[in-house]
Amino acid sequence: MKKLLNTFFAVGLMSVIQACASSVAVEEFFSNDAQAYDIVILNGRVIDPESGLDAVRNVGITGDEISIVTDAAITGAYMVDASGKVVAPGFIDYHAHGQSIMSGRTQAFDGVTTALELEAGIMPVSDYYDRLAREGRPINYGASVSWAAARISEKTGAEPVADFSFFQNSLKERSWQEELADEQELAGIISRVEEGLDQGGLGIGFLLGYAPATGRKEYNFVNRVAAEHGVPTYTHARFLSTIEPQSSFEGFEEMIAVSASTGAHMHICHLNSLSLRDIDDIVELVDGAIGQGVNITVEAYPYGAGATSIGAALFRGPQWQERLGGVKKTDFVSVRGQLDEESFDELQADAPGTPVIVHFMNPETNPAHQSVIDKSVLYPGGLIASDGGDWLAPTGKPYDGETWPVPAEALNHPRSAGTFSRFLRQYVREREAISLLDAIAKMSYLPAKYMEDSVPAMARKGRIQAGADADIVVFDLASVSDKATYLDPAHLSEGFEYVFVAGTPLIAEGELDTSVLPGRPIRRPVRHETAGMVQD
Secondary structure, three states, X not given: OXXXXXXXXXXXXXXXXXXXXXXXXXXXXXXXXXOEEEEEXXXXXXXXXXXXXXXXXXXXXXXXXXXXXXXXXXXXXXXXXXXXXXXXXXXEEOEEOOOOHHHHHHHHOOOEEEEEEEEEXXXXXXXXXXXXXXXXXXXXEEEEEEHXXXXXXHHHOOOOOOOHHHHHHHHHOOHHHHOOOOHHHHHHHHHHHHHHHHOOOOOEEEOHHHOOOOOHHHHHHHHHHHHHHOOOEEEOOOOOOOOOOOOHHHXXXXXXXXXXXXXXXXXXXXXXXHHHHHHHHHHHHHHXXXXXXXXXXXXXXXXXXXXXXXXXXXXXXXXXXXXXXXXXXXXXXXXXXXXXXXXXXXXXXXXXXXXXXXXXXXOOOOHHHHHHHHHHHOOOOOEXXXXXXXXXXXXXXXOOOOOOOOOOOOEOOOHHHHHHHHHHHHHHHHOOOOOHHHHHHHHHHHHHHHHOXXXXXXXXXOOOOOOOEOOEEEXXXXXXXXXXXXXXXXXXXXXXXXXXXXXXXXXXXXXXXXXXXXXXXXXXXXXXXXXXXXXX
């Protein structure tokens, strides 16, 4: 009997040794019963863009972190069968003006787990983070420092309010849009921007196109500040025109020159809508700069219409309609519906902050327009970003943040609900214009990678790996689809069956849990002045 037991022990020990020597990790050998995770996602097609993993795996989550990605059997307290589904890092939206609870919930159904206000930015930065932390958010949030708010404050004397509405309401004031800053004002702008960076802002947002008379030196000097702080800038280019001078091409030349001379990381917002029909020449320009080592990144959205305020400077001045490629006032839609000459002029004069949608292109009916959008959306290394906004009642007022579901009459650009699903549906499933792995990289890994040097927390996002944040989406590639349209935008995207934010199920079996607000701040280290010392 003793000999039999010794033999049994030796055989068992040999099995352990062989397991250690094989490609199966020790933790996988014992994982069947030794480790139970908080959440386990089984049998999904796991996509990790950083490592290139695209295979059926099991994912174990403990707390807010991914603990294991394995082909071994694992168990947990909360089990998800993802057979036949895609398991991917949650999407990161660089261009999310909608920062309300309703907007976050809507974007979660589009696969977004992190929504950042980077193009416009916010000021004061500390007020923004304090308010959102106090109220709670369904998905992760963050903002850059608003150069426009700093400029508005210095030119008008109005103190900024940490909400996008401050910018919209300031469009009635022409001084900050049309006048150069003097030395004192420029010093004030730079001081306010640096204060925002010290408060943890994610870089500097430049709505340069809304203040086209800004001095070239001002734009250069503020980008120098970004370079000194090691943060990116996010620019809406100075001009929007196919006619020279003051063309879109010239605006891109300026951004490239400033990035090359200052060393600042220049992120160009909505490459598609800024380029108009000069996309071929502008892409060649950007390609050449990147090839020479200039630090430039871009983003785009898969739609042919833009959204902005009717009082924007680009809708004024000589030949503005011709400069925009022949756009008509009847191409604009507001809360009143489609505009005509009279209603357009009335809104621009009396309510310049009114949001409008303007149809620059019609890809559904014009293949040439679709080609322009494709060139931007499929740009190698480019990101997908929504440029979405908050939901408005028919009166034009934003809804209370707790309103849910989105009312049927709510108004918005369909990008606010369907950007990422539309990209997956059109470009991956229907047209097979890009691989699923590369598509996921554009929506998750690359946004995290481009920011992680200045925001260390981003090094844990955009990945499905042990140690990464548990921001995860589970979706059905065969059915994922955008449902929001221009005329009827209040429709959630379909196909996202599970959305986990910081390890919390926000959407489960396609249903939203309104009792949880697991979103966390994405923020740079805050610098505090204490007894003459600056502390991180």
